[in-house]
Amino acid sequence: MQSGLRNYTNCPVIIYDINNEHIADSFITEHDKRSGTILIASLLNNLEQGAKVNIIIVHAGGVASYNGSLRKARGEEHEIALYNEKHRQARGSHRHKLNTPGTINNIITKDGKQQLNPPLQVIVVNISTTGTLVKAVPGYFKLGAIIEIHLTIHGKEAILLATVVRETKNADSTINYGCKFMHIDK
Numbered sequence: 001m002q003s004g005l006r007n008y009t010n011c012p013v014i015i016y017d018i019n020n021e022h023i024a025d026s027f028i029t030e031h032d033k034r035s036g037t038i039l040i041a042s043l044l045n046n047l048e049q050g051a052k053v054n055i056i057i058v059h060a061g062g063v064a065s066y067n068g069s070l071r072k073a074r075g076e077e078h079e080i081a082l083y084n085e086k087h088r089q090a091r092g093s094h095r096h097k098l099n100t101p102g103t104i105n106n107i108i109t110k111d112g113k114q115q116l117n118p119p120l121q122v123i124v125v126n127i128s129t130t131g132t133l134v135k136a137v138p139g140y141f142k143l144g145a146i147i148e149i150h151l152t153i154h155g156k157e158a159i160l161l162a163t164v165v166r167e168t169k170n171a172d173s174t175i176n177y178g179c180k181f182m183h184i185d186k
Contacts, residue, residue: 007031008038008057008064012153014096014127015040016054022096023047025154028057029077039077044070053080056096056129058158062181065129095128102134102151108161109145116140124151131180132162138175143167146182 008031015023026042047053051070056063068080103119120140125133134149141147141164149160162179169175 006059007033008059010156012058012156012158013038013040014056014058014153015042015044016056017047018052018054020054023053027154027156036082037071038068038080038082040080041077044078047078055080056127058127058153058160060159062160063127063129095126097126098124098151098153099126100124100151100153102149104134104136104140104147105150106148107141107145108148119150122149124149125176131165131178132160134177134179135170135174136177138169138173141167141177147179149179 008028010027010029011031012025012027014025017023023046024040024042024044026040028038029041030039032038044051047070049070053068053070054065055068056065067083069083071079071081100123102122102124104122105116105119107114107116120136123135125135132149134147143164143166145164147162147164149162151158151160161182163182164177165180166178167175168178
């Protein structure tokens, strides 16, 4: 039983096969916490029933990674049974390239919250179970700052809190900010 899990209904999900090859981006139409299953709003026709998958779920408290197995299809959806244990091996290999627009509305510093007006437009380069890489113009963030990242994955909005842990300069005078997710239980 998975009754201790948060409810992932309507959360974006990124699906990989057991070789960590990207299969699909989708969202969870229903999460049955009692049985530990999720319904995915995409056809996974290239997988057989019982196929093992790795999934990244983007939720209000950050990102979670699980192993699962494809159970059966219902109409336009597939059901995935989540394993009892979170997938903890090779988390870095679950890095998914997004290169999607995002916005930073708030920077939370030690002195308090600084609201950006207008919000800073960024590119969310990739996302993994532990963090994300954000491309932005220099001068907005310092190492250790906590930022609120808004992005859309498969039509679903996700808001993530992350701490800026590293930065690298790009040839085009932008900065890649490596950010580690702050997991917040809601």
